[in-house]
Amino acid sequence: MRVLIVSRTNMSGGNVCVGGLIAQGAKNVRLLTSLGANQPSTSPFQVGEFWDIKLESRPRCIPPHVEDMLVQNASKVGISNNIVNDINAVAPVYRGALSETFHRALLTPRGRAWHIDRSNIPNSSVCFWETPVALTLEAPFGKTKYHYNTPQEETHLPFVGVSTPQPTIPAGTLVRLSLARWWAPEGQEDEHCYLQLSGWY
Structure with missing residues (x-):
């Protein structure tokens, strides 16, 4: 899936929470590791980048945190020229x-x-x-x-x-x-x- 990285926030233990937006369907996702943990601070995902990511739903999501997804593999495919326009074009x-x-x-x-x-x-x-x-x-x-x-x-x-x-x-x-x-x-x-x-x- 093509994912626009829209957030990177600080978490405990030196980890980061990485938020993404899937353009097709305007679906918000939270990119966890393949084991369901928060991304390490060395995670390559940066705000404004487009990535092609194979995602799997996290088992037993606890609402309202239904965006949790497991990253199986990922490759960077580009950078947004205007992230505001890209978000407004697909997301409420x-x-x-x-x-x-x-x-x-x-x-x-x-x-x-x-x-x-x-x-x-x-x-x-x-x-x-x-x-x-x-x-x-x-x-x-x-x-x-x-x-x-x-x-x-x-x-x-x-x-x-x-x-x-x-x-x-x-x-x-x-x-x-x-x-x-x-x-x-x-x-x-x-x-x-x-x-x-x-x-x-």
Whole structure:
């Protein structure tokens, strides 16, 4: 399958999570190793590249992370001349309020991280969004986050991409959002998937 690499994010243990977009069918995929692990930091997949990849579905995917695929073999076949146009040509893009992304499944408590819970699970864990306002870089508690603020809603989006953060992501920028894996803070039982910013174009 011909896959456009659209994200590369930091994971624990020095690994990276690599996101791709299959042009035929506009299917988002997460490129795991043939054994189902995250890619090592030495993985050759870079944002903006086209790869011809033999993929197999990961057994027992846990929604909403249905994009997990196992890479059996891969060869680089080109580089995108305009990744924004390539994404817009095939993939759905949310335009409007951030709360409308992920089929409006996000829980949006003011002053707390936005997330989903098991009461309303969207059919995917990644999406593309055109931000209606500028996102500004902040570092509360030493963590890199982008502040999203409109008269109706506000949150801080953790940035997990490997690229160098920039002070401002202008309004109208195409970005990739993702939901982290199910997780519960220490001492709590209920797991959530927290909203994060994977990158921009």
